[in-house]
Amino acid sequence: MTVTENPMYSRQRLAQRLRKGREDSGLTQQQVAESFGWSPSKVIRIESGSKPVNVPDAMVLMTKYGITGEEAERLTELARAARQPSWYAGYKEILSPEFEAYLAYEESASIVRDFARNVIPGLLQTEEYSAALFAAFGTAADAVEKRVELRMRRQKVLDTSAEFFYILDESTLRRQVGSETVMRHQYEALVAANERPNVKVLYVPFTVGLYPLFRSPYTIFEFPDNDDLVTYLEKPETEELLSEKTPRSGRQSPSDYLDAFWKVEHSLALEITQGDWL
Numbered sequence: 001m002t003v004t005e006n007p008m009y010s011r012q013r014l015a016q017r018l019r020k021g022r023e024d025s026g027l028t029q030q031q032v033a034e035s036f037g038w039s040p041s042k043v044i045r046i047e048s049g050s051k052p053v054n055v056p057d058a059m060v061l062m063t064k065y066g067i068t069g070e071e072a073e074r075l076t077e078l079a080r081a082a083r084q085p086s087w088y089a090g091y092k093e094i095l096s097p098e099f100e101a102y103l104a105y106e107e108s109a110s111i112v113r114d115f116a117r118n119v120i121p122g123l124l125q126t127e128e129y130s131a132a133l134f135a136a137f138g139t140a141a142d143a144v145e146k147r148v149e150l151r152m153r154r155q156k157v158l159d160t161s162a163e164f165f166y167i168l169d170e171s172t173l174r175r176q177v178g179s180e181t182v183m184r185h186q187y188e189a190l191v192a193a194n195e196r197p198n199v200k201v202l203y204v205p206f207t208v209g210l211y212p213l214f215r216s217p218y219t220i221f222e223f224p225d226n227d228d229l230v231t232y233l234e235k236p237e238t239e240e241l242l243s244e245k246t247p248r249s250g251r252q253s254p255s256d257y258l259d260a261f262w263k264v265e266h267s268l269a270l271e272i273t274q275g276d277w278l
Contacts, residue, residue, distance in 0.1 A: 007052075008104035011082035014058065015049035017075055021065035022047070032064065052083045091150045094143065098239035102219070102232050107157055111222040113165045113261050116172050117214065120186060122151050123158060124166065124193050124201065129186045132178030158199060167261065167269050168203040169214065190272050202269035211268055212260035213252075220258050229254040 022032060029043040046053050046061070053061075058079040062072050088095065088103055095103070106112060106123075114121045119133060130151050134144045158164065176183055194201045204211060217234045229244035231254040244254045 006104040006107040007082050007084045007086050008049075008101065009108035010078045011052055012049040012104075014053060014075060014078040014082055015047050017071075017078075018053070018058070018061055018065070019047040021062065021067050025065045027064075032061070035064065036060065053079055054083070055079045087153070088150065091146065094147060094150070096239060098232075098241055101241055102239070103154070105221040105230055105232070106154070106219075108223060109162060109221040110224040111163045111165070111220075113167075113220040113222075113258070115167045115169075115213070115218050115261060115264075117169045117217050118172060119175070119177065120168070120172055120190070121166055123155050123164065124190060125151060126182070126186050126189045127152055128182045129177055129189075132182055136177065158193075158196065160198075162198065164199045165261075165265065166199070166201045167264055168201070168272075170203055170206050173203060173272075194272060201272050202265060203272055204264060204269050208268050211264055213257060218257055220254060220261060229258065231257045 022029070029047070030040055032038075033040045033043045045051050046057070055076060058075060059072075062068075062075060067075065086104070088100070092100070114123075120129060122130070125133070127148060130148045131144055134147050135141075139147060173187075177186075190201055193199050204214075219232045219234075221230045221232070231242045233240040233242065242248070242251070242254050242257075247253050
């Protein structure tokens with residue numbers, strides 16, 4: 001399977017291109033809205049990607065901005081793709097907005113780099129491990145099944161042409177989740193994942209000591225057209241998405257996380273092998 005593109009990600013790409021088209025044409029959002037008899041909030045929502053753009057609206061905007069030819073065809077396809085339901089639409093009641101965006105990036109990225117400090121990353125978890133984890137977190141019994149189902153469905157992305165690089169702190173391997181049998185099966189799954197041509201699983205041993213950006217889990221997404229570099233930060237009480245295109249003063253950027261990941265991957269981390277953990 002090739003890398004797919006999630007509807008939410010298609011919507012964001014379309015929004016970015018339409019915003020750039022307006023800026024290149026020297027028009028303000030107010031001017032565009034007035035020319036079509038739209039409310040200014042409609043143009044704002046289109047350019048923020050907060051809601052899908054219908055194809056006729058996308059086409060009149062492209063005409064207004066002088067976007068023609070192959071670029072217009074690409075944007076029209078994005079508009080159509082953005083209005084398709086995502087596969088996880090049936091799980092919205094258990095998804096935060098940040099994690100819904102995470103799933104869109106995960107499905108659309110060409111390269112995913114994931115650093116895990118506390119537990120095994122979701123795409124590498126066995127069904128047993130995942131169920132034990134949610135139960136330990138106090139998830140209601142009737143919700144555990146749906147959350148595990150979502151997690152197992154996500155793992156289909158590993159069958160695409162995207163590349164996945166994982167660095168696990170040794171604590172994720174030492175911490176028992178569920179029974180010893182659950183952990184043994186989880187170790188076996190990690191070794192099997194490492195045998196995939198597009199997956200690489202490493203760990204950082206305790207003997208390394210402290211290393212760059214080890215305090216919180218993070219995931220870095222790279223995309224086929226190099227549109228952006230996005231980092232997802234998972235914190236105890238919150239989730240956060242950082243974009244290289246919209247840097248925040250005083251904050252580390254996605255490229256900072258990429259540099260840290262690269263350093264750990266190439267100078268400190270070790271490959272997970274069957275002899276180490278089974």
